[in-house]
Amino acid sequence: MKEAVERIARLWPSSGKVLVLTGAGISVPSGIPDFRSPGGLWSRYDPMRVATAEALANSPAEAWRFILDARDVMAAARPNAAHEALAELERAGLIEGIVTQNIDGLHQRAGSLNVVEFHGTMSGWRCNGCQAPKDATRAMEVTPETAPWLCERCGAVVRPDVVFFGEPIPLDALDKSGQLASGAELALIVGTSCEVAPANVLPQLVRQQGGRLAEINLAASRLAPLCDAAVAAGAEEALPLLARLLLDQ
Template sequence: MDEAVIRDVARLIVEANGRTVALTGAGISVESGIPDFRSPGGLWERFNPMEYATIDAFDADPGKVWQMLRELSRVVTEARPNPAHVALARLEELGLLEGIVTQNIDNLHQAAGSKNVIEFHGNGSRLRCLLCGHTEDARAAEARFAVEFPPLCPCCKVALKPDVVLFGEAIPEDAGREAMRLTQRAAVVLVVGTSALVAPASYLPIVARKMGAALVEINPEETVLSRDYARFALRGKAGEVLPRLVAAVEAARGGSRPA
C-alpha cells in the first residue's frame, strides 16, 4: 500500500473539515467473522434467498424463514467490531466524519462507538412486530429459542421479524433520504468493503462523484468504482487500511482535539 497515497487521502479528509462520509458494505465486517452472504460458504449458499429471504415468504411461513433468520441472528449477535469499525468511529470523534451509510445489518458501527449511522437495510440486533411495532433485543429472543421458536410478539402472539429489509421490502424512507442528503453534500466519500452492485445503495457513490466529491475506494480488489469513478483506491483489508488512514489524518492535523 502506497503511504504517499494514504497521506494524500488524509489531507483531503482534513481539508474537507467534517464533510466526509463513509459508505460501507459486507467487506468491512468480514474481519469480524461475518461472511459476505454472496460469498462461498455465505448464507445464500445454504438458503436460497428467493425462498427464505423475501417478505412474501415470511408472511406465508415465518417458521420456515426463521430457520435462516436463526443462523443470521446467531452470526450477528456473536460478532464484534474490528479495527476498521473502530477507525471510523475515531474519525467521527475527531469531527471529520459526518456519518456512515451502511448496507450491513450487524450493528457493528454502533458497537464501535459511531453515532451517526444510516442503516440502508435495517438492523439485525433487534426484532420488530409487523402488527403493533413492538421491538425487542435479538439476544433476548435468542434466549427463548429452546421454548419458543419462532419468537413471538408478547402483545400480538405473531412471529417477530428481525428489523431488516427482506427482498420485496422497500428501503426505509428516512434512511434513503438522509443517505442522499449526506452524499450530495460530501466533499470526500470513503467507499469501504462494497462492490457497489446492489441498488439503490450502488447509486450513492455515483451521485456523490457527480456532485464533485472525491471518491476513495478501500477494497482488497478492483471494482467498477475504482475503474470509473474513484480518485484514489487503497488496496487491502479495511481493518488494516483504515487505522493507517486515521493515523495519517491525526498526523496531518497535528493531533488536535475533536471539533
C-alpha cells in the same frame, strides 16, 4: 499500500464533510462472512425462500431457521480495527457520517454515532403483522425448539428490523443518506462492490456535485473508474493507517 492510503489522506477535506459507505467487506475480519461469498448465509439458504415478507408470512419456521443463524453469527462478532478507526475519525470531526449496508450494528458498537443503517439492523425486532416493537433480549432467547417467535398481541411472526428482499428501503434511511451525500466533499467506499442499488448511487451523487471519490477494497468496486484514489487492501489494515495519517496532520 502506504502510498495509496496517503493519496486518500491528501484528498481529505478539512471541513470533515466526508460520507463513508460501508459494505460486507468491513465486517468479514469480525467473523461475518459476506452473505454472497462461499461460506456465507446465501450458500446455505435460498434468500427467496427465507428472506422475504412472503416467506415470513407463509413459511415462518423456515424463515426462522435463517434468522437464528444470522442472529448467532452477528451476536458473536466484535468490531475490528476498521470500525474503530472510523469511530475515531468521527470523534475528531473528520467524517460527517457512515451509511452502511450491513445489519450487524458493529459501527455503533465501535463508537460511531452518526450511522445510517440502509438495510436495517438485527438489533431491532418487531411484529411482521401489527408492527409492535419487540424486546431484543427476548430475541436472543429464542431457540430452534421455540422458533418461530409469534407476536403475543396478534399472533403474527416476529422478525428482525431488517430490509428483506422485495421490501423498500426505509424513508428515514433514504432521507438521511441523501442529506449526507448532498453535503459531502468526499465519499469513501469501504468493503463494498457497489453492486446493490440504491446505496451505490450515493457516491455517484457526491461525484456529480463536484466531490471526490476514494475506495478501500480488496477487489475494485464497479465505481473504481470514477475514484480519485483507491487502496487494494483490507479495511482492517488500511483504515487504521488512514486514521493515523489524518490525526497526525
